[in-house]
Amino acid sequence: MPSKRNLLLTGLLLLGSAGLAQAQMSATTVTDLDVRTGPGPQYPTVGTATRGSEASLDGCIQGSNWCRIDVNGMRGWVDAQTLSVEQNGNPVVVEEHYSELGVPTVTYAQTDPTTTGSVSPSPDDELIGPVGQVEVVAPPNEVHTYITQNPVNTVRLRGDVVVGATLPQSVVVHRIPDYDYSYVEVNRQPVLVDPNTRRIVYVYR
Structure with missing residues (x-):
C-alpha cells in the first residue's frame, strides 16, 4: 500500500x-x-x-x-x-x-x-499579471533588514518583475510585522507586495 x-x-x-x-x-x-x-x-x-x-x-x-x-x-x-x-x-x-x-x-x-x-499550472507556467498604478512606497531600512534576516525560497515566474505587476494567487506572500506590506522573492529579486491587491509596490535591486 x-x-x-x-x-x-x-x-x-x-x-x-x-x-x-x-x-x-x-x-x-x-x-x-x-x-x-x-x-x-x-x-x-x-x-x-x-x-x-x-x-x-x-x-x-x-x-x-x-x-x-x-x-x-x-x-x-x-x-x-x-x-x-x-x-x-x-x-x-x-x-x-x-x-x-x-x-x-x-x-x-x-x-x-x-x-x-x-x-x-505550476508557478513556472504562470505569468506575472497585468501592471497597474500603485502608491509609491519608500520602505524603511528596517524592512530590508527583516527581509534579509528572514529569507524565503525564490518563486519563478515568467514576465517582468516591476512595480505594479500582479502576482498570481498561487504565490504565497509573507507578512512583515508592524508593516502594511508583505514580501516574497520573485526570480531572485525580493519584492514588497500589497497583500490586498497582490500588486508589487517595491522591487529590491
Whole structure:
C-alpha cells in the first residue's frame, strides 16, 4: 500500500526524452532542507532531509531551480541550490552547474482530485499579471533588514518583475510585522507586495 507521504504527491512527473537515459543521478544534500510535494515554496512539506543525505535525482524543471528527488524514503521537490553532484571527483552544486552536469529535464502538472481532467499550472507556467498604478512606497531600512534576516525560497515566474505587476494567487506572500506590506522573492529579486491587491509596490535591486 502506498505510504502517506507518496499519497501527498498528486503531481504527475514526466521525464523528457533527453533525460530518460540519465534518470536517477546520485546527489547529496548540502544543507538541511524541506522536501515538498510540488516545485515551489507554497507546496506542503513531505518531511525534512538532513545535510549530507544521499539522494536520487530524477531531474529538474527547465528554467527553474526545482528538482525531483528520492531521499531518506521521501519523494518530492527541492531547490537545486541545496543539492550537489560529484563531477571529476569533486562535489558541485547542481544549480551552478546544471548544463554541464547533463541533469535530466522533468515537467510537473498538479491535478485537482476533485475535478476530472482539470490541471492547475505550476508557478513556472504562470505569468506575472497585468501592471497597474500603485502608491509609491519608500520602505524603511528596517524592512530590508527583516527581509534579509528572514529569507524565503525564490518563486519563478515568467514576465517582468516591476512595480505594479500582479502576482498570481498561487504565490504565497509573507507578512512583515508592524508593516502594511508583505514580501516574497520573485526570480531572485525580493519584492514588497500589497497583500490586498497582490500588486508589487517595491522591487529590491
